[in-house]
Amino acid sequence: MRDETRAYRLIEFIYQAVVEPDAWNEFLAELSSMLGGAAIQLSLRMPREIPNPDDIYRVWLDEAYHPVFVKHAIMGLGWESMDADLLRRGFGSAADVLPASDLTTRPLYLEFMKPQDLAAEWPLCHMIAMEGALPLAGVIVYRRENCRAFDASDLDLLDSLVPHLGRAYAIHARLCGALRASDALTEVIDRIPTGALLVDGSGNVVLKNRSAGKILSLEDGFSLHRGQPHLADPRENRAFRELIQETVRGHATQGSATGEVMSVTRPSGRRPFSLMLGPLLAPPPDTSTNEARAIVFIADPEGGQIGATAVLETLYDLTHAEAELVRLIAEGNSLDQVAAARGVTMNTVRSQLKQVFSKTETRRQGELVHLVLAGVASIQRGADAKD
Known part of the structure; x- marks a missing residue:
């Protein structure tokens, strides 16, 4: 009979790992212990991505043998004849369709399993996701030599984890997609020659591009004070602060969708910065104040607008x-x-x-x-x- 408390703990690790990937190591260590010291490999490759070693987690398996595993995966691991739909719905073993004696003569066993003291029996497998007809993410569970045999309760435990692994993978894939999109957008705004700063509901800067960083580094009339944009001229700064508050609270004047504009005096006597402040799309009523509400554009008329000829x-x-x-x-x-x-x-x-x-x-x-x-x-x- 399985320990329900430990089983629930496994599920906690699964969802924790969505945002804290290191939790997969804790998940595998706990699962291995519950399976009598099994060796386990978890692969979480994302769709349309090149295989990344960081997407693979393992316990009681030597990373040095992973290239050997990859070689045999390309040639065929032996359980390709199993029903893929069954492997997506739960855990299965090639022992259901192939004799154990067949394994001991295969290069997979001789070159990958035997050197790592893995038992001469087909592992338990589950496909978390596929890309076309090819496995994309999955779990492989090997019994180790001198460890107890797997029984029906072990298979029940593994099958109980299947829906959670699928949900966690789907959430993780969406988060990775969102992060890639965010990185791409950050790269886009970093290439814009005009400085851009996103401001939250409290007036704090939550993101700035490189051009804004260069203008801030000049320390010439435009700076950050306690995380908020600040103008050196007191009169201009008061007007600017009022504009920010009106904008982030959604009370910007009519026509301000295109932006409120002002000149920013520079103590150096150089030509003033040009500044424009405008609201972003109106957030839902329950949106937290630390999300971007407004954008500040600032341009240096004396800065190089053309980087290369x-x-x-x-x-x-x-x-x-x-x-x-x-x-x-x-x-x-x-x-x-x-x-x-x-x-x-x-x-x-x-x-x-x-x-x-x-x-x-x-x-x-x-x-x-x-x-x-x-x-x-x-x-x-x-x-x-x-x-």
């Missing part, structure tokens, strides 16, 4: 010199400043600008700057975004 060269068939000219103009430099920065004459600058107008089909500097900054040239590439 190679994109400009490719998009508009510009020479390197012409692309460098466009980059400097887009950053707000006058033609005199461009000439001085590049060490060329004004005639050279004007001649190159004429070529740029022709290639980009623009007529004025303002039109050229808008074309460049509104296009993909201002989006940072992966390597550039991490600088």
Whole structure:
């Protein structure tokens, strides 16, 4: 008769492992003990992912033999002839369809099981998930030499865990998908040249992109104070704090869906930062205050908006010199400043600008700057975004 308290503890470990993967090790250790010291392998590979060693948990099995197992899994473990539907519904053994004597002559036993002191009998198996016709996640339970034989109560215990393993795997797969989506979105906002900060219901920053981090590192009129955005100018800061409170409480003025805008004075005397604050989608009434409610965009007119000229060269068939000219103009430099920065004459600058107008089909500097900054040239590439 199985210990119900320990069985419930196994179920607790299963759901704990959804958010704390190390709990799978505790689950396997407890399950092994209840099965008389069985060796167990648990595979939790996610759909459409390359196999990852971190997705495999084991007890009483040597990790060094895993490549051997993989080799035989590719060639065929021997229990492929078993009914896959039955293995998805519960635990089964190839002993139901294959003789034990057949196992002892197989390379799987000779190269993987025997060296690890696993008994010469077919293991118990359960498929948690499949991808097409191939196993994706599952559990394999081996009896070890000199350990007691499995009995009907062991199989009952294992089968009682099947629905919980399936639910936990499904939840884990959804969480992994959400984390991948979150990582991808984070990468996207990190490539935007404008600083972006997400603010929660208490006014605290819950996420910021790299561009915002660069502006904060300047310590020039825009900072974080106790985790909240802060402007150096007291009058501007009071107005900004009021706007944040109105926005996160859902009382933003009409038309603010496009954002409230303001200039941020910089103690250095450089051109002010441009700031826009807007609400995110209205959260449900019971949403916690630590979820993002508003977004703050902040731009440095003197910051480099074009990280590399190679994109400009490719998009508009510009020479390197012409692309460098466009980059400097887009950053707000006058033609005199461009000439001085590049060490060329004004005639050279004007001649190159004429070529740029022709290639980009623009007529004025303002039109050229808008074309460049509104296009993909201002989006940072992966390597550039991490600088």
